[in-house]
Amino acid sequence: MIALWMTLLPWIGALCLLLFKGWMDRFSRFLPGLVAAANVLLALLLNLQGSQQPTLVSLEMGNWPAPFGIQWVNDSLSSFFALVISLVLLALVLSRGFARDKEQQASSDVYSSAIVLILSGAAFGLLFTADLFNLFVLMEIASISLYALVARSRHPTAPVASMRYLLLGGVGSALYLLGIGVLYAKLGTLNMADIALKASSLNPAALQLVPLLLLLGLAVELEMFPFNAWVPQVYGAGGAFVPGFLAGVSSPIFALLLLRLVTVVFPVPQLRTVLLVAGLLTLVIGEFSALASRRLLKMLAFSSVGSMGMFLLLVSIPGAAMLRSSLFWLVMMLLAKVPLLGVAAYLQRQFGTDRFLELRGIFSQEKSAGLVFLLSAASITGIPLFAGFRAKIQALVSLASAQYWLLILPLLVSVLEFVYFFRAIRWMGMEPPESAGGKPVLPGSLEGFSRTGTLFLFSVFALLIVIFGLFPQGILDSIEVATTQLFDPVVYARAVLGGM
Amino acid sequence: MSRLWAAGIVVLIGLFLFLFLSDAQLGERQQVPVSEKMVQKNVLGTNPGPVIFGQSEGLEEGSANLVTSIVVGYRALDTLGEIMVLFLSALGVGAIAHLVWNQKLQKEAPSFILKTGAGIVFPMILVFGVYVFSHGHLSPGGGFQGGSILAIGILLLYIAFPTFELNRVLFQRLEGFGGVTFVVLGVIGALAGGAFLFNFLPNGVVGQLFSAGLIPILYLLIGLKVGSELGGILRNLYGGE
Amino acid sequence: MNVYTAGSILIFLLGLYGLLAKRDLFKMVISLSVLDTGVNLFLVAVGYGSGGIAPILTDTYPLSVLHFVDPLPQALVLTSIVINLGVTAFALVLVARIFKKHGTLDTAKLWQKMGGEEE
Numbered sequence: 001m002i003a004l005w006m007t008l009l010p011w012i013g014a015l016c017l018l019l020f021k022g023w024m025d026r027f028s029r030f031l032p033g034l035v036a037a038a039n040v041l042l043a044l045l046l047n048l049q050g051s052q053q054p055t056l057v058s059l060e061m062g063n064w065p066a067p068f069g070i071q072w073v074n075d076s077l078s079s080f081f082a083l084v085i086s087l088v089l090l091a092l093v094l095s096r097g098f099a100r101d102k103e104q105q106a107s108s109d110v111y112s113s114a115i116v117l118i119l120s121g122a123a124f125g126l127l128f129t130a131d132l133f134n135l136f137v138l139m140e141i142a143s144i145s146l147y148a149l150v151a152r153s154r155h156p157t158a159p160v161a162s163m164r165y166l167l168l169g170g171v172g173s174a175l176y177l178l179g180i181g182v183l184y185a186k187l188g189t190l191n192m193a194d195i196a197l198k199a200s201s202l203n204p205a206a207l208q209l210v211p212l213l214l215l216l217g218l219a220v221e222l223e224m225f226p227f228n229a230w231v232p233q234v235y236g237a238g239g240a241f242v243p244g245f246l247a248g249v250s251s252p253i254f255a256l257l258l259l260r261l262v263t264v265v266f267p268v269p270q271l272r273t274v275l276l277v278a279g280l281l282t283l284v285i286g287e288f289s290a291l292a293s294r295r296l297l298k299m300l301a302f303s304s305v306g307s308m309g310m311f312l313l314l315v316s317i318p319g320a321a322m323l324r325s326s327l328f329w330l331v332m333m334l335l336a337k338v339p340l341l342g343v344a345a346y347l348q349r350q351f352g353t354d355r356f357l358e359l360r361g362i363f364s365q366e367k368s369a370g371l372v373f374l375l376s377a378a379s380i381t382g383i384p385l386f387a388g389f390r391a392k393i394q395a396l397v398s399l400a401s402a403q404y405w406l407l408i409l410p411l412l413v414s415v416l417e418f419v420y421f422f423r424a425i426r427w428m429g430m431e432p433p434e435s436a437g438g439k440p441v442l443p444g445s446l447e448g449f450s451r452t453g454t455l456f457l458f459s460v461f462a463l464l465i466v467i468f469g470l471f472p473q474g475i476l477d478s479i480e481v482a483t484t485q486l487f488d489p490v491v492y493a494r495a496v497l498g499g500m
Numbered sequence: 501m502s503r504l505w506a507a508g509i510v511v512l513i514g515l516f517l518f519l520f521l522s523d524a525q526l527g528e529r530q531q532v533p534v535s536e537k538m539v540q541k542n543v544l545g546t547n548p549g550p551v552i553f554g555q556s557e558g559l560e561e562g563s564a565n566l567v568t569s570i571v572v573g574y575r576a577l578d579t580l581g582e583i584m585v586l587f588l589s590a591l592g593v594g595a596i597a598h599l600v601w602n603q604k605l606q607k608e609a610p611s612f613i614l615k616t617g618a619g620i621v622f623p624m625i626l627v628f629g630v631y632v633f634s635h636g637h638l639s640p641g642g643g644f645q646g647g648s649i650l651a652i653g654i655l656l657l658y659i660a661f662p663t664f665e666l667n668r669v670l671f672q673r674l675e676g677f678g679g680v681t682f683v684v685l686g687v688i689g690a691l692a693g694g695a696f697l698f699n700f701l702p703n704g705v706v707g708q709l710f711s712a713g714l715i716p717i718l719y720l721l722i723g724l725k726v727g728s729e730l731g732g733i734l735r736n737l738y739g740g741e
Numbered sequence: 742m743n744v745y746t747a748g749s750i751l752i753f754l755l756g757l758y759g760l761l762a763k764r765d766l767f768k769m770v771i772s773l774s775v776l777d778t779g780v781n782l783f784l785v786a787v788g789y790g791s792g793g794i795a796p797i798l799t800d801t802y803p804l805s806v807l808h809f810v811d812p813l814p815q816a817l818v819l820t821s822i823v824i825n826l827g828v829t830a831f832a833l834v835l836v837a838r839i840f841k842k843h844g845t846l847d848t849a850k851l852w853q854k855m856g857g858e859e860e
Contacts, residue, residue, distance in 0.1 A: 188533025
């Protein structure tokens with residue numbers, strides 16, 4: 001039940017915020033942080049249960065056996081990611097707490113904290129659910145939370161950004177439901193393992209249509225082209241929580257779901273082709289757009305799209321090695337994305353802008369932010385001795401060993417990444433600032449404890465980047481264990497259903 | 501985008517969908533659907549005979565409304581998710597409503613017919629709403645439907661009586677209460693039977709009002725929650741904070 | 742593919758057209774609603790078996806072995822409708838917010854404004 005508590009605890013917290021409204025209002029500042037910390041403990045417990053061999057714990061809701069009731073499964077992959085995600089979420093929630101505006105109305109603060117809690121619960125649920133419709137429900141919960149959180153941002157483009165996200169997300173989820181409709185019409189079940197075992201009885205048309213529709217449903221959250229039109233504006237609206245959440249929690253979780261879909265439920269060539277093409281397009285368009293960006297948050301948003309494109313590319317190729325590479329890539333990238341976005345959001349908070357033109361030489365007065373940015377950028381671009389280097393090399397090698405020509409675009413794009421990241425660093429770090437005294441800080445910006453706390457959080461990430469760069473073995477081993485279960489989908493599916 | 505492009509894209513997608521869907525032969529099932537066993541209330545394998553309205557007793561699942569048996573029985577976790585979605589949209593509306601309306605909506609003076617009619621119709625709406633969610637396991641309906649009906653009653657009050665104001669805090673507490681109790685009952689189920697949302701109350705005879713174990717209670721909670729939630733949204737739309 | 746599934750896909754496509762072709766945000770929200778309706782109808786149609794009865798045990802149809810329509814897609818649709826309600830309610834408030842802030846709901850003008858704020 002531990003997995004279930006990781007979802008129930010935040011949800012009970014959110015409900016209580018309203019049940020005890022008035023009495024709990026001052027407490028609402030701390031509740032998300034407390035719950036996030038509790039979830040880290042739960043995730044640790046989860047991993048304690050099986051660190052050396054693969055785990056497989058099945059939760060049947062209501063005691064109804066697997067394909068009839070809703071089933072949640074905790075396997076090695078979800079245990080590992082539960083831990084990673086819970087730590088990232090804790091950092092994000094804490095930085096949100098630090099960034100809290102003192103003038104904001106108390107009652108809408110409570111709503112916002114409740115929304116964050118509900119979002120957290122849904123995020124963990126997505127890691128464990130083994131039922132396609134339950135997935136849909138949780139995905140919608142996460143999406144609506146994000147629409148609401150984005151709409152609350154103070155940036156002038158926030159409401160329109162939220163609207164765009166909402167409309168695209170609406171289409172995506174409608175397509176997903178269509179896929180479920182067709183799937184249920186043919187196979188009569190919604191349980192992922194059950195579908196995996198029965199998928200071969202689908203006729204060819206359905207076998208092509210269903211995974212495509214499901215993929216398109218996930219495509220919005222995966223920031224896959226062409227459903228990623230919402231990304232630049234939503235990241236651009238800033239805020240301490242949303243961009244970091246999107247890159248550090250949301251995208252990885254949906255990437256994981258995609259992984260399960262492609263390796264266990266529908267390991268069919270048609271799906272992989274679509275992923276390959278979409279991945280290449282996403283990668284190229286993303287990175288070129290990053291190059292052309294004039295705002296830091298947008299540059300990072302497009303960079304995030306680019307790395308998701310790379311992930312899609314990696315996942316599209318069957319094989320155990322690719323599986324490991326794609327997971328490793330995912331983890332290393334999210335480790336760097338969170339501090340990068342954190343610094344960008346921080347700069348926007350302190351100085352009211354993230355436009356490059358207005359942030360010349362800003363790192364000379366924000367030295368720690370600059371250092372964090374430098375280290376994270378080094379990791380993302382793949383400089384040796386940083387965490388991202390190993391991931392990048394492994395990814396490129398895997399691609400090359402699958403098909404030589406697959407290497408070309410990712411390599412080209414890596415060069416682009418170097419260019420725009422170090423251009424940004426040079427401009428913000430090495431150019432002299434506009435005025436001798438440095439850029440004035442906005443009223444209402446972070447100072448004292450809030451400021452130090454925020455910077456500290458991102459420094460921890462930067463530190464981890466350096467540590468994992470030098471000692472990657474721990475993560476590699478965990479990934480090894482996490483993926484062994486997926487290598488034989490039929491065996492895995494049977495095990496999940498309990499030997500039916 | 502221009503209408504021509506839009507039409508073109510839609511036609512293309514439509515052709516694609518129709519082609520694939522007809523090829524997929526939706527009418528032909530390849531496998532027996534899981535709902536077969538749910539209809540026979542034989543998922544656990546303990547019920548060999550058919551379920552008979554008004555006679556079958558102590559089954560694994562006691563609701564005469566088969567859809568309800570799925571929504572609040574076999575797939576109850578999705579319903580918890582559904583509750584959270586509505587909760588979320590009420591929160592979302594509340595979170596940005598103060599940015600939209602900073603004064604109350606000016607309501608037109610209602611006519612005599614409206615005022616008198618509302619007074620007569622409102623209690624009926626209330627009764628009907630309560631009927632719908634309390635009989636969710638016996639006839640079409642349930643918590644969500646019943647709650648919506650209650651909310652319509654509240655809307656009527658807003659329209660007919662210019663000075664009507666919903667007690668915000670009370671309804672928010674109702675919302676929270678409904679949700680928390682739902683989860684708590686689920687946890688009690690876990691303690692009593694080993695899994696979250698396990699139906700630990702006796703199932704009684706299929707077709708009677710007091711049957712189906714936990715289901716009427718859950719639907720009651722959902723009805724209260726949904727009613728107060730939608731009422732709260734209405735309140736926000738009318739410009740209260 | 743029967744007339745119900747085909748019809749629901751048509752409704753879905755109509756909603757999609759509206760979403761793509763209309764310039765007014767409010768109409769886009771309504772188109773999304775139409776699109777969702779199409780999908781919900783599709784799900785219900787999937788469960789339909791010709792000659793089937795509503796899946797409720799009553800005095801008139803007391804036996805569970807009678808030919809009932811599949812109740813599971815109906816349960817899914819119930820959840821889907823509620824979710825769509827939530828999204829639409831929030832979307833409409835968001836539309837109101839955008840109108841209050843920018844004074845227009847014309848997407849062409851809004852994109853222009855966004856472009857100005859951005860770079």
